Amino acid sequence: MQQRQAPYPQIEHTDPSGQTRKDFVSDQEVRWCPGCGDYSILAQVQRVMPDLGIPKEKLVFVSGIGCSSRFPYYMNTYGIHSIHGRAPAIATGIKSTSPDLSVWVITGDGDGLSIGGNHFLHVMRRNVALKLLMFNNQIYGLTKGQYSPTSPIGKRAKSTPMGSVDYPVDPVHVALGANATFVARTLDVNVKHIQAILKRAEAHRGTAFVEIYQNCNIFNDGAFAQLTDKETKAASLIEIEHGKPLRFGKDGDKGIVFDGVKPQVVDVAHVGEEALYVHDETSELSALVISRMKAPEFPTPIGVFRAVDRPSYDAMLQDQVERASAGNETRVQDLLDEGAWTIE
Amino acid sequence: MSKAVETVETVAIRFAGDSGDGMQLTGTQFTDTTALAGNDLATFPDFPAEIRAPAGTLAGVSGFQINFSSEAVFTPGDAPDVLVAMNPAALKANLPDLKQGGMLILNSEAFTAKNLTRAGYDGDPRDNGSLKNYRTFQADITGMTLKAIEDMKLGTRTAVRSKNFFALGLVYWLYNRDMQHSIDWIKGKFGDTDVGEANLRALKAGYNFGETAELFDHNYEVKQAVIEPGRYRNISGNEALGLGFLAAAELSGLDLFLGSYPITPASDILHFLARFKNLGVKTFQAEDEIAAVCGALGASYAGALAITTTSGPGLALKAEAVGLALMLELPMVIVNVQRAGPSTGMPTKTEQADLMQAMYGRNGESPVPIVAARSPGDAFYAAIEASRIAVTHMTPVLLLSDGFVATSAEPWRIPDMASLPPIDVSFRTEQEGFAAYLRDERLARPWALPGTPGLEHRVGGLEKENLTGNISYDPDNHELMCKLRAERVERIADDLAPTEIGGQQSGDLLLVGWGGTYGPMRSAVAQMNERGHKVGHVHLRHINPFPKDFGEILRRFDRVLVPELNLGQLVQLIRSRYLVDAKSYPKIKGQPFKEAEVIEAIKAQLEAH
Numbered sequence: 045m046q047q048r049q050a051p052y053p054q055i056e057h058t059d060p061s062g063q064t065r066k067d068f069v070s071d072q073e074v075r076w077c078p079g080c081g082d083y084s085i086l087a088q089v090q091r092v093m094p095d096l097g098i099p100k101e102k103l104v105f106v107s108g109i110g111c112s113s114r115f116p117y118y119m120n121t122y123g124i125h126s127i128h129g130r131a132p133a134i135a136t137g138i139k140s141t142s143p144d145l146s147v148w149v150i151t152g153d154g155d156g157l158s159i160g161g162n163h164f165l166h167v168m169r170r171n172v173a174l175k176l177l178m179f180n181n182q183i184y185g186l187t188k189g190q191y192s193p194t195s196p197i198g199k200r201a202k203s204t205p206m207g208s209v210d211y212p213v214d215p216v217h218v219a220l221g222a223n224a225t226f227v228a229r230t231l232d233v234n235v236k237h238i239q240a241i242l243k244r245a246e247a248h249r250g251t252a253f254v255e256i257y258q259n260c261n262i263f264n265d266g267a268f269a270q271l272t273d274k275e276t277k278a279a280s281l282i283e284i285e286h287g288k289p290l291r292f293g294k295d296g297d298k299g300i301v302f303d304g305v306k307p308q309v310v311d312v313a314h315v316g317e318e319a320l321y322v323h324d325e326t327s328e329l330s331a332l333v334i335s336r337m338k339a340p341e342f343p344t345p346i347g348v349f350r351a352v353d354r355p356s357y358d359a360m361l362q363d364q365v366e367r368a369s370a371g372n373e374t375r376v377q378d379l380l381d382e383g384a385w386t387i388e
Numbered sequence: 389m390s391k392a393v394e395t396v397e398t399v400a401i402r403f404a405g406d407s408g409d410g411m412q413l414t415g416t417q418f419t420d421t422t423a424l425a426g427n428d429l430a431t432f433p434d435f436p437a438e439i440r441a442p443a444g445t446l447a448g449v450s451g452f453q454i455n456f457s458s459e460a461v462f463t464p465g466d467a468p469d470v471l472v473a474m475n476p477a478a479l480k481a482n483l484p485d486l487k488q489g490g491m492l493i494l495n496s497e498a499f500t501a502k503n504l505t506r507a508g509y510d511g512d513p514r515d516n517g518s519l520k521n522y523r524t525f526q527a528d529i530t531g532m533t534l535k536a537i538e539d540m541k542l543g544t545r546t547a548v549r550s551k552n553f554f555a556l557g558l559v560y561w562l563y564n565r566d567m568q569h570s571i572d573w574i575k576g577k578f579g580d581t582d583v584g585e586a587n588l589r590a591l592k593a594g595y596n597f598g599e600t601a602e603l604f605d606h607n608y609e610v611k612q613a614v615i616e617p618g619r620y621r622n623i624s625g626n627e628a629l630g631l632g633f634l635a636a637a638e639l640s641g642l643d644l645f646l647g648s649y650p651i652t653p654a655s656d657i658l659h660f661l662a663r664f665k666n667l668g669v670k671t672f673q674a675e676d677e678i679a680a681v682c683g684a685l686g687a688s689y690a691g692a693l694a695i696t697t698t699s700g701p702g703l704a705l706k707a708e709a710v711g712l713a714l715m716l717e718l719p720m721v722i723v724n725v726q727r728a729g730p731s732t733g734m735p736t737k738t739e740q741a742d743l744m745q746a747m748y749g750r751n752g753e754s755p756v757p758i759v760a761a762r763s764p765g766d767a768f769y770a771a772i773e774a775s776r777i778a779v780t781h782m783t784p785v786l787l788l789s790d791g792f793v794a795t796s797a798e799p800w801r802i803p804d805m806a807s808l809p810p811i812d813v814s815f816r817t818e819q820e821g822f823a824a825y826l827r828d829e830r831l832a833r834p835w836a837l838p839g840t841p842g843l844e845h846r847v848g849g850l851e852k853e854n855l856t857g858n859i860s861y862d863p864d865n866h867e868l869m870c871k872l873r874a875e876r877v878e879r880i881a882d883d884l885a886p887t888e889i890g891g892q893q894s895g896d897l898l899l900v901g902w903g904g905t906y907g908p909m910r911s912a913v914a915q916m917n918e919r920g921h922k923v924g925h926v927h928l929r930h931i932n933p934f935p936k937d938f939g940e941i942l943r944r945f946d947r948v949l950v951p952e953l954n955l956g957q958l959v960q961l962i963r964s965r966y967l968v969d970a971k972s973y974p975k976i977k978g979q980p981f982k983e984a985e986v987i988e989a990i991k992a993q994l995e996a997h
Contacts, residue, residue: 119846136672138687141643141645364665376631380803381619386620
C-alpha cells in the first residue's frame, strides 16, 4: 500500500539568542567518575542546545538505567530517569502524545542492546521522531564491570574471568537492520564532531540514532584508545561525509575504493582521489558496506552512515487522528446509544 | 394448525458445536433477539483457545449459554434446560451439565462412526440408553440445510456453514421468537450475496421445520420481564470497559491513549478503542507488554488519560513499569482481564487469582489502588472510577476484570452522560512555588506537563527527596516517602460512597465478593433471604483501599464467607486487615460459580453454627 505522505510535526524553533549553555545546566551535582567520557558528551549537548533554538521547556530527555542514564538529571529541561532498557518505549508514548516536543533518549550499550534490545529495534523500525544517543563504552559500569553486548569476544571482566564467549553486536548494524532513517557514530573526545552530529540528528525528521564511543576510565579504560591517541588515530579512524571520497591517514594519504561491494584500502597517491568511493548517505548499500569496515583491516568509520526521509510514526498517527476527527460530531453518548431499545 | 404454546418463566439454552460451527454467532443472535423481546438475560460464551482445533474433537468444542427470563436474571444459569449439540463431541462435553429431563437437540447427521470415535465414544450414545433421562430430539440439521439451498449450487463447504442458522431458526420457533432481527442482521452483514441468501434460507428452514415436523408437539413462551423503564442495549464487559474509558476521557477533557499488546481475553478492548481516532483516541500496539505500559506512562507524562490493557501474564511483565509509575506519581489505569493461571494457564477460561499479584506484585513498598468490575455493564462505571482515581490522586490504578465479565453480555440500562459527574483535572502552569512533589490535600503531586515554561523538572525511579523530587538516599526521607505513598492510596477511601449491602443489613452471615462472581452471589443471597435466612452481601468495588465502613459492616454479621474463583485471596486480605474469622469458599476450575454452589456453601456455613 502506498504510504500516505504525512505532514511532519512542527517543533517550534525560536531565535537562539535567548538561551545560553547555562540555561541547560541543572542544579544537580554531576556524579560520574572523574575522567569519564560522559562529561564531554554532557558538555557538548549543553553547548549545542542554544544553537538548536528549541525552547528548553519543549525538550524532554528520557533515559533507562546505567551510568549514561543519569544524564537527564543534569539537563535543566524536562526529563525522566526510567527503568532499565525501556526509555525508547516511554519516549514513544511522549512523542505520540505531544509531537511538538523534542524528545531525546539517552541510553548505553547494556541498556539499549541487552535488556532494551527489543525496544531499540522497534523504535527505529517505527521511525518515531526522536533522538537516540547511545553511549557505548563496551562494559557495564554502574554494576561495576561486567562485559556488555558490545564487548569483544574474549573480554576478561568480573563475570568472565576466562574471557567472554559472547560474540559482540555492532549498534550501527542493528540500527541499519531495523531500517533506521538516521544512523551516525561519533567519539566522546571529538568535540567538534559530536556537536556537528548532534545538530544533524536534531534536524532529522525520524528516529535519529547516534552511537557515541565513550571511554570508561574505571572498568574499560582505553577501549577506544586506538581511535583517540595522537599516534594511531589518523590511521585508525575515518570520518565519512556525504558526497565526499573516503579518505583517512596522515594528511589523507589513504583511501577506500569499492571493488564491487568489497571495500579496499589504497594509497591515494597510487590510485588518484577520483578513484575513491564517494559516500552517499541516502544509499543503503553505502551505509551497509562502510559500517562493515572493521579494525584492524580497515579504519573505524565515524560520521553519518545513513540519512533518509520517511514519514515518522508519530506524524502518521497524528495525521490519522486529525483526519478522523475533522468535523467529528460523535459524542460518547452516541456510542452508548448504538443498538438501543426503549422500555416504557 | 398451529401447535400449543406453554408459558415458562426462565430458560437456559446452551448452543454447542465445533469451534468453526458458528456457535458464538448463533448465541449472540439469539441474545439480541431475546433482549428485544423484553426478557432479562445473561450469557456465558465458553470457547477453546484454539481458533480451529481439530474438527469433531472435545478440544474444539465451543459453547454459548444464555439464561433468559420474565424475572430478573443475574447469572447465565447453572444447568441448561436445553442443549443444542451439533456433533458427538459437543454432546459429550456438555451433557453432564444438562438438567435431568432437559431437552436435547442433536444434529443427527453428525453422529457418524468417525465423529463418535473422535469424540471418544465407544458406541453411539443415542442407542445405548445413556440419553434416556433427557427429552431427545434428532434432526438432520446439516442435511436439511443442504436441501434448503441445493438449487443455489453452492459448494458443500459453504452450504454446511449455514447450518448454525438452521439451528437458530429451530430454537427461534421453539421459544416463539420473532426472526426479524436476525433477518435484518444477515441482510446487513452479507447483503445480496449467495452466503446471505443461504443463511436466510437456513434460518427460515429451521423455523419451519419446528412448526411442521412431528417432532415437537408444542413450543414455549417466556413473557416480557418487568424491567425498569429506560433505554437499554446489550453490552459485553470488554465493550463496556472501552466505552467507560471513552466516557472518562470526555468527562475529564483528556485525550485517551492506550498502550497494549494483544492477549486473550483483553484484546477486544484494543480492537474497540482503535476505532475511535475521531474522538482523539490514540492506540499504540506495542512490541511487548512492557513497551505497552511504558508507552502509556510516557503518554501520561505528556498529559493523556493513559491506559494499558492486559491479562495476568502481561501484568507480570508490566510490574516494574507500574512501580515506576507509582514512584513518578503519574496517573495510569492498568486493566487486567484475568484468566486462569498460573503461567499461560487456560487463556479463555475465567479466574480471579491475580488479586495478590495486583496488590503486591511489585518490588518494594508499592501500594496501587485496586478497582474491580462486577458485571459487563458495571465495567463501564469501573473504568470511569479507575480513571477518576488515577488523575485526581496522581497514581497508577489497577482495574481487575475477568474472562467472564469480559466476554459475557447482558442488557444494560444506558446512562445519560450529562448525569455523570465530571472528572476535575488541572495541569500545573503556575511557576511561583512550584515543586515537583508538592502535595495537595489528597497528597497528589502537581501534573506539570513538558512544554510548560518554567516548570522544567526531572523525575525518576530513584528515591526522591520529599517536595523537590531530587535524588535522595536519606534514611528518614525514604521512610517518609514510603509512608506518604501508602497514605496517598489510603486517602482515596475519603471520597468513597457508603458501601451498599445486598440482602439483610446485619445478621447471621455476610457474603463478601469482588469482580465477576456478583451474579451467582446476588442470586444465592436473594434465595436464602426468601427462605428466611439472615444473609447479607457486599460486593467490593474498591479492594485497595477498602471502604472506610467495611470493617464495621463485617462486624454486623456473626460470620463472614468469601466465595472467590481462586484458592482464597481476598479472604486473606480481609482476615489480616480486620482480624475477623472470615471463611473462604474457593473454586478454581476456570468456570464461574453456579448459584447452587454458593447456596450450598452458605448453608454449610449456617449449619456449622
